[in-house]
Amino acid sequence: MNGLLIKGGRVIDPASGTDGVRDVLIVDGRIAGVGTGLKANGAAVIDAKGLVVSPGFVDLHVHLREPGQEGKETIATGTRAAAKGGVTSLACMPNTVPPLDSPALIGHVLHKAATEGVVRVYPVGCISHERNGEVMADLAALREAGAVAFSDDGNAVMNALLTRRAMVNVKALGVPYVEHAEDEHLLDGGVMHEGRTSLRLGLPGRTSLAEDVIVARDLILAEAAGAHVHIAHISSAGSVALVRDARRRGIRATAEVTPHHLLLTDEAVGEFDTRCKVNPPLRDEPHRQALIAGVVDGTIQAIATDHAPHGPLDKDVEFTSAASGMVGLETLLPVCLEALVHPGHLDLPGLLARLTHLPARLFDLPGGTLDVGAPGDLCVFDEKAAWVLDARTLASRSHNTPFDGRKLTGRVVHTIVGGRVIVRDGALT
Ligand SMILES: [Zn+2]
Structure with missing residues (x-):
């Protein structure tokens, strides 16, 4: 046996x-x-x-960087980092080089994952051709090749007509539309959360309104299309309120939040610590508390790492030109315990639900339970x-974490x- x-x-x-x-x-x-x-x-x-x-963790938001940026991460190293963090299934984002906008590229990722990976990998396909934000990719063909959801993650889809059409398509395919919700005009060149810390450091800020506006638009379009819209790495009090209200009205809206947005605030940027530069940015304490409340009341169903590996060439530079993102797979559990369980917001089963069967259900992935046959x-x-x-x-392969030495x-x-x-x-x- x-x-x-x-x-x-x-x-x-x-x-x-x-x-x-x-x-x-x-x-x-x-x-x-x-x-x-x-x-x-x-x-x-x-x-x-x-x-x-526990059932192995299910992470809906990981950047494996392959193909194209193997110096930062590969499917081999990224899935090993996942395993070390207790993650046994992950959805990988399509903003690779080239982006995952064709069935051949989805197939390539699945083949690499099967031959070189050590956990289950579920690719997310691009919404737009070349992630150009204008021309829709062949979503049905990507779905056929194995895409479990669609997103232009890294950027919001700024063209509302494309969003509208894509939502009609994902509805027909029975998979979620995943939005990186940041209106690029409202961002106005900001590099961290717009607030007291950005003023102190003299850095241009990214207003939380940039997130709220895209979330509001997507909820309107999802309601009209009857589509499932999933807000990636939700970070603002305003968007939590919008998603909560939409769910009450029966709109198929879900959300994930990262461990770092639950534990850290913009003050962690300290003296220009580029390891704390992420998109969307770490926000202030009222936003953080709103995220925790959203996790507790079920407005936010999943915790996802947004594991975003970058090397020294992208991070050991001045703050304004540094790349955004931090690695998160290997600190997922302890950071969630510190943010949610130790302060008494959730008990351990409550946390594990948001790391296992709830995220699995959002993207209709196997796993996340100990049912016989799972x-x-x-x-x-x-x-x-x-x-x-x-x-x-x-x-x-990358070490860009603000939790080094913690x-x-x-x-x-x-x-x-x-x-x-x-x-x-x-x-x-
Ligand atoms: Zn994103």
């Missing part, structure tokens, strides 16, 4: 409401049972006593383990994908 038995951990499966000491048996890559006193019958055994056993994907972690991050030890609590111990142990005792196998 090709099996793996994870014995005696605190099994939390938010989809089924399971929370208790159990064994989990995986046979032939799939969950074969969750219960007490399960027998190995020749299966390999992992002792999980004192550890939490993929044998697990994250086994020590909720209490304290450690200090050394960015040089990251599996990601004391973190909560550490991934084992990551299992399809019954294969990819990370054992915190190290890639």
Whole structure:
């Protein structure tokens, strides 16, 4: 029997409401049972006593940088970083070089993921040809090739007519329209959140209104088309309120938020720390509190990393010309614990729901549950383990994290994908 038995951990499966000491048996890559006193019958055994056993995390927003920017990340390194962070399924964004606007490129990513990756990779296709924001890509052909959602992530689709037409198409295809919601005119050349810190540093600001305006437009167009609109990396109090209201009115609107927007504010930019330069920007405390409230009340269903690797050539430069983004896969769990669980906003099952079955459902991905027959994907972690991050030890090819040197609590111990142990005792196998 090709099996793996994870014995005696605190099994939390938010989809089924399971929370208790159990064994989990995986046979032939799939969950074969969750219960007490399960027998190995020749299966390999992992002792999980004192550890939490969760479905593997599902991250809806990752930049793998391949093809085209392999100096920053590859499918091989990015999926290893995912595994180290407990992520067993990820959606990768199409703003590669060239962008994922053709079935051949979607196929290329899937082939690379199958041959060189260690977690499940689900590509997101471009909305527009060459991400030019004007001419729609062949969404049906991209869907046929394996795209699970559509986005011009990196930029908003500024052409409302294109958005309208794309929403009609994604509705027919049964997949979400994913918006990077920042109106490029309202951004007005800003490089961080427009507020007290940008004034102190003398940096041009990006108003949160730039996000709100695109979210409002998309909600109107999604309602008309009957489409599912998903707001990527939501960051402003205004857009949380808009999505909450739209959901109450029955519009199919969902959202994800990043761990860094939940934990940090614009003050983290400090003295021009480019590691804290992200799009949308880290905002101020009232915005952060609105995001937490949105996660707690279900306006925001998913936590997604927006893992965005950049090298020193793009980050060790003056703030205004630095690239935007930070890596996040390998700090996902501890940052979420610090932002949401330790202050008492969510309990552990509540957090895990937003990292597993809720995001899986948004993009209709397999996984995220421990149902019998589900993929044998697990994250086994020590909720209490304290450690200090050394960015040089990251599996990601890039080390652009503001959490370097920070004391973190909560550490991934084992990551299992399809019954294969990819990370054992915190190290890639
Ligand atoms: Zn984005």
